[in-house]
Amino acid sequence: MIQDEFGRLRLKLIAITLAFSFVPLLSLGLGLYAKFYDTYTDKIYGNLRNLVDNKKVTIDMFLSERVAQLSNLALTESYQDLAGDAYLERIFGVLQLHSKSFLDLQVIDQNGLCVSYVGPYQLKGIDYSHEDWFRTVMAKGIHVSDVFMGFRKYPHFNIAISRREGEKTWVLRAAIDSDIFDTLVRTVQLGKSGDAFLLNAQHVLQTKPRFGHDMFDTVPFPDIPRFSGTRVDEITVNGQRSLYAMTWLNLKDWLLVIKDDPAEEFLPLYRARWLLILLLSGGALLIVGGAIFIANGTVRQLIQSDREKATLDASLTQSSKMAALGKLAAGVAHEVNNPLAIIMEKAGWMRDLLTEEDIKASPNFQEFEDAVTKIEFHVRRAKDVTHRLLGFARRMEPTQENLDVNLLLEQTRSFLENEANFRGITFVRNYQSDLPHIESDASQLQQVFLNILDNAIDAIDKNGTITITTHTVPESGEVDIAIADTGKGIPKETLEKIFDPFFTTKKVGEGTGLGLTISYSIIGKLGGRIKVQSDEGQGTTFHISLPIAV
Amino acid sequence: MGLRVLAVDDEADFIETLVKRFTYRRIPVTAAANGPEALARLDREDFDVVILDMRMPGMDGLTVLQEIKKRHPLVEVIILTGHASVEAGMQGMSLGAYDYVLKPVDFGELLEKANKAYERKKLNESRDHS
Known part of the structure; x- marks a missing residue:
């Protein structure tokens, strides 16, 4: 039972030590880690956001420059002039001087018929009146298409600008090499598995990504509603969880996406986490060891002092018991001795009287004699007992x-x-x-x-x-x-x-x-x-x- | 003139019987129930041997012994003790008692010791006179 109590005390000591050591250790460790995690994540997200923002500005600028060039052209030149192939060719030359990305240039009248064309293909005379983009540009004045292969068998997109000139509305349309996007998007400085690409509203790739897909593939991307600014999210695509920084372009409903491998980006964070776990478990081991060591030591000390106390108690109890017993024995012996002395004397006196002549003649003389002898014998016996008792009492005091x-x-x-x-x-x-x-x-x-x-x-x-x-x-x-x-x-x-x-x-x-x-x-x-x-x-x-x- | 005994004990029955037994043997004996009475008797009469109980109410045996030895150095004292301890007897003898007898008393032994004490007293007296 005493052992049990010490066992419980030992456990209690260990538990208290552990509680008081682990609470600060864990709160400090986890708190620092949480702070570090937040800061580091913020930094990574911020970097990605900056990256995607910069790219967006560049791409938007590229698009708006092209649109501006075409708009200027449409506003400054007349349909009459541009309808002539020779003049259009000259204008195209000027455009190409400024930017090699223009692939061709064409003028379309309000019936959708291509009236003049400059470029590597024979598109003059084609009727665009049933095309969606034609209707859009006629209605809204501007249309930027998705990237497609088209007649040209080359990934490109079109910018079409419509202009009202008197009663007529005409359209100036240019095909633009979309390689430029690949270049713009790909120049992003990314890690080993990082990637960057453009998606149209239907999640069709507008540029060729570094990994996994070809151009014009539809990426199983979750539906991202239009939002302003930039978003950074962890999204699982094709079973692979990655960090995506996204922004919608201003001029076209294309989503600019920069993908990054969180494992790579968060590597220092994971290292920090492992280090923390290692430090915490090392600390924990030390604390547990220390707690057990201290508890064992304390309990051992307690058990030892308890034993010493018990030994002392035992010998004290024993000696006081013996002393009390000795006193009792002495008291009893002494009190019994006095009456014994009287009995002895009385018997002796009777013996003295038995020597008288007249008593000797008594018929019961022998009986008296025997009785006195017996009394004397038994008093001596009792005397032996009391003397032994007194001897015992005396022995209780330690002697040499x-x-x-x-x-x-x-x-x-x-x-x-x-x-x-x-x-x-x-x-x-x-x-x-x-x-x-x-x-x-x-x-x-x-x-x-x-x-x-x-x-x-x-x-x-x-x-x-x-x-x-x-x-x-x-x-x-x-x-x-x-x-x-x-x-x-x-x-x-x-x-x-x-x-x-x-x-x-x-x-x-x-x-x-x-x-x-x-x-x-x-x-x-x-x-x-x-x-x-x-x-x-x-x-x-x-x-x-x-x-x-x- | 033979042995004259003074017996001192507070147990009336004991002392009474002791007196009877000495008297029966024609030894003059006087009883005293306590220390002061014994001392008073010693002052009035001559005694050769005092049989003195150690444990008495009032003046205890050792004090009486010391007093006797002071006033009547030649009177021999035999100690009666209920303590079976040799120490008590030894203590008495160191104070001048002739011998000690343990209670309950064997009368024969007591008588023998009293006679021897008387002989010693006679010896001491003759030495004093010469």
């Missing part, structure tokens, strides 16, 4: 007397003779005949011998031998007393505990667990040593060494 260990052992053994005989236990006595007398306390030593012999009988239970050996150890000036039994022995793990207070292998109520504790302290006080040696199943030997001269 010259005593014969062999004789003391023999006396003590004789107390247990009956019990031993009953259990079939024989005593073997190997006393050294010329053993020197020692200066010690006979009654306390007797208590120790009695205790060890009693234990030996218990260990044997039935049929066995107890060997008592005494001899001098001249080197150390000591007398060695060995009491060996052929009992069941003591297991190794309990051997070191047998002198502990309250340690007992006997049934509850049969042993106090104090016998050997008291023996140990008595022998210690008498300047000797007590040792035990035991083999399980073979028996146990107690060695008591006592100094010959104190």
